[in-house]
Amino acid sequence: MKFFRGIKNFYFDNMKLVNKFWINQIAMSIFGIMVCGALSSFGTTWAIVASVLSSFFFAALLYDNAWDEGFRDRNRVTNGRLKFRPFHGAKIALFAYIPTLIFLTPAVISTIIRLCGKDILSSVEAVCKAIILLTNGTYFGIFLGTSPVKYTQANGITQVTGDDISMLIAVACLIPAVLAYLLGYRLGLADKQIKTIFGAKPALSADTKKAKDNKNTH
Secondary structure, eight states: OHHHHHHHHHHHHTHHHHHHHHHHHHHHHHHHHHHHHHHGGGOHHHHHHHHHHHHHHHHHHHHHHHHHHHHHHHHHHHTTSSOOOTTHHHHHHHHHTHHHHHHHHHHHHHHHHHHTTOOOOHHHHHHHHHHHHHHOGGGHHHHHHTOSSOOOEETTEEOOOHHHHHHHHHHHTTHHHHHHHHHHHHHHHTTOOGGGGGTOOOOOOHHHHHHHHHHHTO
C-alpha cells in the first residue's frame, strides 16, 4: 500500500507535467502515424526521416514544458522552500512512461526469449506491440524501417532480424523524451535557455513571462 500511495502522491504533486507529457505523447503519436504512414509509400527512408524529425519536435515540446516548470520552481529552491532536485525532470518523464513500459517490457522479454530459441509469448507480444505503436507513433517510421522481416530460425541457429531489433530500438526511443524533461527542468531552475545558444528567443508561457517580469522589477 505504501508503494501505491507513493505513486499516487508523486502523480498529484507533478500532475501538470505528467498530463502535459501524455497529451503531447498521444498528439505526436497520431501525427507521426499519419505523416510516416503517408511517406512510407515513397520508401522507408522517407518514413524514417519523418519519424526522426517528429521525434525532435516531440522532444522540443517536452523541453519547453519542463523548462517552464523548472523556472517556476526556481524561487522556491533559491529561498529554501523546495529541495534542489536536478534529476526531477527525468523522474517525471520516467513516471509518465510507466503505461508504455507496462506493455514494452513483455514485448522485450518475449524478444529475448525468442532469441534464445523459444517462442512462447508471441500472442502477448503482438498485442503489446500494437499498443506501443498506437501510443508511440512518433517513432512509427523508425519501427517500420527496422522491421522489414519476421523472426526465423533455421538449422537450429537463431537469427536476429529487423523485427527483433525494432523492440530494442523502441527502448532507445524513450531516451530523448527523458533527456528533454531532464534538461528542460534543470535549465529552468538555472534560468538558462538552450535556445539562446543558436540565437533564438526563448518562447515562454504566459505564467512564466509574468514570473520573469516580476523578478526583473525587483
